[in-house]
Amino acid sequence: MAKKAKRKYSEGASKEVENEMRRYKKGTAKSGKGGRGGKVKSRKQAIAIGLSKARKKGKKAPKKKKT
Numbered sequence: 631m632a633k634k635a636k637r638k639y640s641e642g643a644s645k646e647v648e649n650e651m652r653r654y655k656k657g658t659a660k661s662g663k664g665g666r667g668g669k670v671k672s673r674k675q676a677i678a679i680g681l682s683k684a685r686k687k688g689k690k691a692p693k694k695k696k697t
Contacts, residue, residue: 639681640690647680 654676661667
């Protein structure tokens with residue numbers, strides 16, 4: 631029998647990203663601290679914000695990539 635694949639993200643983190651994508655599609659997603667950075671203009675940005683929020687809440691999400 632094949633092993634069940636391990637999740638990269640927790641379900642809670644997925645929900646957080648899902649909610650942020652909804653806000654992005656509605657046009658209400660804002661970037662930066664307190665939404666002062668302006669509107670979110672790309673899907674990638676919306677996903678990054680969702681993951682960041684999930685990390686702050688302590689959900690299982692991959693670490694931020696270092697450049």
